[in-house]
Amino acid sequence: MPPLNEQDVANQVRKWFKDAWDPGLALVTWRRRLVDSGWAVPSWSSDWFGRDLPAWANRVAHNTIRSLGGVAVPLGVGFGLAAPTIYDHGSDELMSNYLRSTLTGELLWCQLFSEPGAGSDLAGLKTTAVRDGDHWIVNGQKVWNTSAHHADMAILVARTDWEAVKHAGLSYFLMGMHQSGVEVRPIKQMNYHSSFNEVFLSDATVPDANMVGRLGDGWKVARGTLAHERHLSGRSIPRFDDGQNGRVIDEARAESAEHAKTYVWYPQRQGRADLVMARAQQKAQTQNPIVRQQIAKVMSTHRNAELTAERARAARELGKPPGSEGSIGKLALSEIARRCSDTHTSISGAYGMLTQGPGADDDVIAEVLVSTPAQSIAGGTDEIQHNILGENILGLPREPSVDRAVPFKDVGR
Numbered sequence: 001m002p003p004l005n006e007q008d009v010a011n012q013v014r015k016w017f018k019d020a021w022d023p024g025l026a027l028v029t030w031r032r033r034l035v036d037s038g039w040a041v042p043s044w045s046s047d048w049f050g051r052d053l054p055a056w057a058n059r060v061a062h063n064t065i066r067s068l069g070g071v072a073v074p075l076g077v078g079f080g081l082a083a084p085t086i087y088d089h090g091s092d093e094l095m096s097n098y099l100r101s102t103l104t105g106e107l108l109w110c111q112l113f114s115e116p117g118a119g120s121d122l123a124g125l126k127t128t129a130v131r132d133g134d135h136w137i138v139n140g141q142k143v144w145n146t147s148a149h150h151a152d153m154a155i156l157v158a159r160t161d162w163e164a165v166k167h168a169g170l171s172y173f174l175m176g177m178h179q180s181g182v183e184v185r186p187i188k189q190m191n192y193h194s195s196f197n198e199v200f201l202s203d204a205t206v207p208d209a210n211m212v213g214r215l216g217d218g219w220k221v222a223r224g225t226l227a228h229e230r231h232l233s234g235r236s237i238p239r240f241d242d243g244q245n246g247r248v249i250d251e252a253r254a255e256s257a258e259h260a261k262t263y264v265w266y267p268q269r270q271g272r273a274d275l276v277m278a279r280a281q282q283k284a285q286t287q288n289p290i291v292r293q294q295i296a297k298v299m300s301t302h303r304n305a306e307l308t309a310e311r312a313r314a315a316r317e318l319g320k321p322p323g324s325e326g327s328i329g330k331l332a333l334s335e336i337a338r339r340c341s342d343t344h345t346s347i348s349g350a351y352g353m354l355t356q357g358p359g360a361d362d363d364v365i366a367e368v369l370v371s372t373p374a375q376s377i378a379g380g381t382d383e384i385q386h387n388i389l390g391e392n393i394l395g396l397p398r399e400p401s402v403d404r405a406v407p408f409k410d411v412g413r
């Protein structure tokens with residue numbers, strides 16, 4: 001049979017949807033139907049909720065379902081990071097225990113990677129897991145953990161061997177968040193939102209069967225997760241028209257509203273390039289030569305970044321290994337966020353800092369100004385992206401390091 005093209009896949013999804021869609025279903029029942037049909041992740045193996053299709057089929061299936069007024073897959077760490085990591089590296093037992101309920105959105109996940117002393121230098125983390133029979137006992141502190149306050153499960157990297165060298169002593173676990181050894185403390189951000197947390201682990205337990213990959217494989221598996229994170233497209237929160245009705249839509253609307261509570265400031269952290277022109281017109285700044293140049297730079301960088309993202313997506317969908325596009329794209333987003341912040345400041349002046357009172361702009365601009373710094377930190381800082389590009393793409397010598405060749409317990413700290 002000749003390979004399917006995008007149109008064939010869209011037609012197949014349409015045909016399936018016509019029979020399967022029932023707006024009276026509960027959201028979870030609908031999503032189970034979707035997952036079991038293979039159209040939630042058609043690029044996966046048909047043994048595991050897929051249809052053995054190329055990676056682009058996921059995008060085509062999700063877009064087709066949305067265009068027909070249906071509900072597609074959930075957003076967040078579960079679908080975006082946990083599920084593909086379990087699929088790539090997990091045992092059959094883990095896949096059968098966790099994939100379906102993660103793809104349906106029944107299980108909410110968070111990522112417990114960063115620590116107060118280990119962000120860019122993630123492999124230097126100190127949270128420790130010690131084996132106790134068929135369980136591991138975990139102690140330590142994690143930080144900046146988005147969505148940990150409502151997560152059911154965590155993807156966790158912990159040190160299981162202090163005698164091994166830094167990167168070899170780590171293992172990767174799936175840990176339940178609803179247990180007495182896990183304390184989640186929300187962090188109040190300077191934009192007044194509270195989307196991430198500190199997480200304190202005091203004798204938290206994880207079954208041995210919940211190790212992803214083998215003992216000591218933690219760094220390899222975590223790199224896989226980070227590659228998915230770098231390629232997480234800015235999937236927007238689904239919106240449903242007023243005319244769309246039914247139980248599944250109502251529950252999907254509520255799910256989107258809950259998701260938005262955590263992620264509502266994410267567009268602002270990207271700088272809101274979409275508001276720049278309208279604001280300049282509103283504030284009669286379109287004839288200001290400085291502002292005009294700033295706007296031109298924002299728009300051209302933004303368009304360039306869109307094309308780079310397209311290139312990255314096309315390469316990924318053709319099954320090519322991740323190249324430089326992920327890091328270049330991420331750097332471009334940081335640059336756009338900074339330029340937007342400067343341009344909004346030029347347009348609004350000091351009033352842009354105000355959220356209320358006479359002459360204040362609405363609080364979107366103030367939120368942009370305090371949120372854009374996060375863009376160049378989350379998912380790996382700009383400096384780290386520069387290092388990745390320098391070493392992996394340009395072939396520059398590796399950064400000097402003093403802690404890779406000795407047992408981690410002997411590394412000075």
Ligand SMILES: Cc1cc2nc3c(=O)[nH]c(=O)nc-3n(C[C@H](O)[C@H](O)[C@H](O)COP(=O)(O)OP(=O)(O)OC[C@H]3O[C@@H](n4cnc5c(N)ncnc54)[C@H](O)[C@@H]3O)c2cc1C
Pocket residue numbers: 110111112113114115116117118119120121143144145146147196374375377378379380381382383384387399
């Ligand atoms: C919005 C947001 C959401 C996040 N969500 C999560 C989450 O869900 N789970 C999670 O585990 N973490 C999360 N993080 C944490 C994020 O991964 C870390 O903040 C990031 O990796 C940077 O680590 P750090 O904050 O410890 O900074 P550091 O690593 O301490 O860096 C401080 C500064 O030093 C620079 N620097 C460090 N090393 C080098 C080097 N080798 N060469 C040059 N410069 C260097 C950095 O670029 C930076 O400017 C989130 C962060 C943000 C902002």
